[in-house]
Amino acid sequence: MRIEIDKDLCCGAGTCVLLAPDVFDQNDEDGTVILLDATPGAEQRAAVEEAVVRCPTAVISIM
Ligand code: SF4
Numbered sequence: 001m002r003i004e005i006d007k008d009l010c011c012g013a014g015t016c017v018l019l020a021p022d023v024f025d026q027n028d029e030d031g032t033v034i035l036l037d038a039t040p041g042a043e044q045r046a047a048v049e050e051a052v053v054r055c056p057t058a059v060i061s062i063m
Pocket residue numbers: 005009010011012013014015016017024031032033054055056057058059060
């Protein structure tokens with residue numbers, strides 16, 4: 001699994017961080033997403049898929 005994010009459209013809601021904290025973090029200054037692990041293991045797949053669905057700006061993609 002490989003993750004791509006369009007950071008320009010991230011609104012900093014933080015939903016992804018709550019769902020998959022080993023994969024996503026937030027910038028301390030503006031709250032925008034930081035991708036900690038662009039190629040997480042299969043054990044993260046369910047959490048990442050949930051983040052894809054719940055991201056309010058739909059900027060997370062699984063390739
Ligand atoms: S859930 Fe989406 S909008 Fe919110 S911080 Fe994560 S990538 Fe950005």
